[in-house]
Amino acid sequence: MDRNEEDIQAGIQSLELDSQSNAVVSMEKVKRHLNVVFIGHVDAGKSTTGGQILFLSGQVDDRTIQKYEKEAKDRSCESWYMAYIMDTNEEERAKGKTVELGRAQFETENTRFTILDAPGHKDYVPEMISGASQADIGVLVISARKGEFETGFEKGGQTREHVQLAKTLGVAKLFVVVNKMDDPTVKWSKQRYDEIVAKMIPFLRSSGYNRQRDVQFLPLSGLVGTNMKSRVEISTCPWWTGPCLFEALDSVEVPLRDPNGPFRMPIIDKSKDMGTVVMGKIECGTIHEGDSLLVMPNNAHVNVMAIYCNENKVRHSDPGENVRVKLAGIEVEDILSGFVLSSIVNPIxxxxxxxxxxxxxxxxxxxxxxxxxxxxxxxxxxxxxxxxxxxxxxxxxxxxxxxxxxxxxxxxxxxxxxxxxxxxxxxxxxxxxxxxxxxxxxxxxxxxxxxxxxxxxx
The missing domain is CATH 2.40.30.10 (Translation factors)
Structure with missing residues (x-):
């Protein structure tokens, strides 16, 4: 094969790759995007369950898991290793509890999810509020272990406060996962599961959730991944005939947002990266590269130079997406968390x-x-x-x-x-x-x- 033929062949391969790449993008675009916040009392297993989801969905490989297992064993905390996937800083791993709002992505068959892993300790409720305010749906993680559910549910426990805050902050759908069902004190007991469900239903109703329309209960084990990506075996839990967690999340229905409404994106963070970059979730409207918008409340006129979704540069983005937007016309120091990127014609x-x-x-x-x-x-x-x-x-x-x-x-x-x-x-x-x-x-x-x-x- 001469040089010209090699160039032609390379060009054909390049076109094929581009075509495959475009196909992937178009497939991703048909998938809806939802933010899911993990809430609940401290030590209920939120970070472990989130970490297991990332592992089961292929976001973390076996070698990384082995490294986390060794690290957790060296700390004499063998059961914490799955939580290390979500709890990335040293303070969280040393204390065994989430301090900051964790963030990660995974996909099911029809949906792209962003996990928001909220701290469960009462000292970090403001961080939980930050996560819930961005969420479309919630996963309330409850420990089935004897004594742990009661501690979280009694007055002063974070189970109650998190539920009330989630409802107030617009988390319309709630999955209540009864975790640690494999614990020796529980052993997939239907009696224990039913006891927890019976106590939760009146409280969820009093918090504004409709049991039939808004809430779904599931038993699982976040540590070993049972009833998460695939349904629990009958030999393990003969009384459960419902879906696994992935199936339930993938089939949830949430209200559609208006892509044609006035643009609204509360800014949750900012950075300087060859210009001014703001981050947030689009609540209403659609953003396009080249748009002229306002940063409110300081009424600063800005131009959209670039839009990034999941690290990919895109030409436009719809409501519900978490995006980074590069802006011209404003400096980083002139923006605060809580400012809103807004349309000019109908400003906030x-x-x-x-x-x-x-x-x-x-x-x-x-x-x-x-x-x-x-x-x-x-x-x-x-x-x-x-x-x-x-x-x-x-x-x-x-x-x-x-x-x-x-x-x-x-x-x-x-x-x-x-x-x-x-x-x-x-x-x-x-x-x-x-x-x-x-x-x-x-x-x-x-x-x-x-x-x-x-x-x-x-």
Missing amino acids: ASVTEFNAQLQIIGLPDKALFSAGYKSKLHIHSVVDDCEIVALQRFDPTTNLPMRGQVHFAKNGDVVMCRIQVSNRICVERFANFPQLGRFTLRDSGKTIAVGKVTGLQI
């Missing part, structure tokens, strides 16, 4: 006060919720100090506002209020953009109220 509002409907769920001991009450506001990727300016109570039996202004509210009350924040922030009315209109108030390390924005003081 920026306010220092807004009206809200609020449910009080957990005031500190002896505290009264009244005008002047100060706490920490969490709304999409914003965290800011806030103060209650005025209150009006709702009648819990009629759900209608009661006449006159009230002076204080107590646990369980539903109130209308006006909230003032320390800095100008971007929010939307809940009725228009639910994901940008839900919020929580926290004080003294605990969630005291959940609410939704009803009006903007522009």
Whole structure:
């Protein structure tokens, strides 16, 4: 074969590779994308279950697993090795608990997932809120081990707070996985599984989840991967006839987002990489390379230079995707987490006060919720100090506002209020953009109220 023929042959092979590459991209594009947050009490097995998912879906090879097994054994913590896939920093591995919000990707037959592994310890609830605010669906991990479920579920346990926060932050569908079913204290006991389900259902209902429409229970073992990618063997668990975790996740139905609506992307992080790069999840609208947009609330006009999805450069991206966007017209130091990348024609509002409907769920001991009450506001990727300016109570039996202004509210009350924040922030009315209109108030390390924005003081 002469040089010309070699060049022709190489060109043909190159075209074939390009064609295969394009085919892969087009196949990926037909798969929907969902963010799934793993929540639950500390030590329930969230990171281990997440790590097992990545291993079973081919994201981690056997050699890496062997390395983690040795590392965990050297620490005398043999059962932690799967968690090392998600818990990547030294502090998390040394303590055996998640500190930061972990992030990873995997795919099922029809869906691309981004895992958001939320910390379970009460000291890191703000990180859990950050994960849940980005999520489409949730996996609540519960330990079936004797005593561990009870610790997480009793008052003060993170199972309860995580469920309430997930519902408030827009996690519409919840998979409740009863983990550690292979534990010697459980041994795939149907009685133990049924006991946990029976205790969880009334609480999930009181938190706003519809048992039939929104919640699905599954037994599994995150450590060894049973009932995760394939269904559990009848010899192991003769009473379970439902799906495995991968099947359940792949078939979940979630509300469609509007690709033609005004563009909204809360910024969760930023970096400098040959220009200014912002990261976030597209909540509404579609972004194209070359678009002119606004960074709010500082009203900065920017141009979209490049879009990256899963490290791949793309020309456009639809709602629901996690993307990195390279911008021209703004410096990194002029952007804060909580800012919003917004369309110019219909920009997001920026306010220092807004009206809200609020449910009080957990005031500190002896505290009264009244005008002047100060706490920490969490709304999409914003965290800011806030103060209650005025209150009006709702009648819990009629759900209608009661006449006159009230002076204080107590646990369980539903109130209308006006909230003032320390800095100008971007929010939307809940009725228009639910994901940008839900919020929580926290004080003294605990969630005291959940609410939704009803009006903007522009």
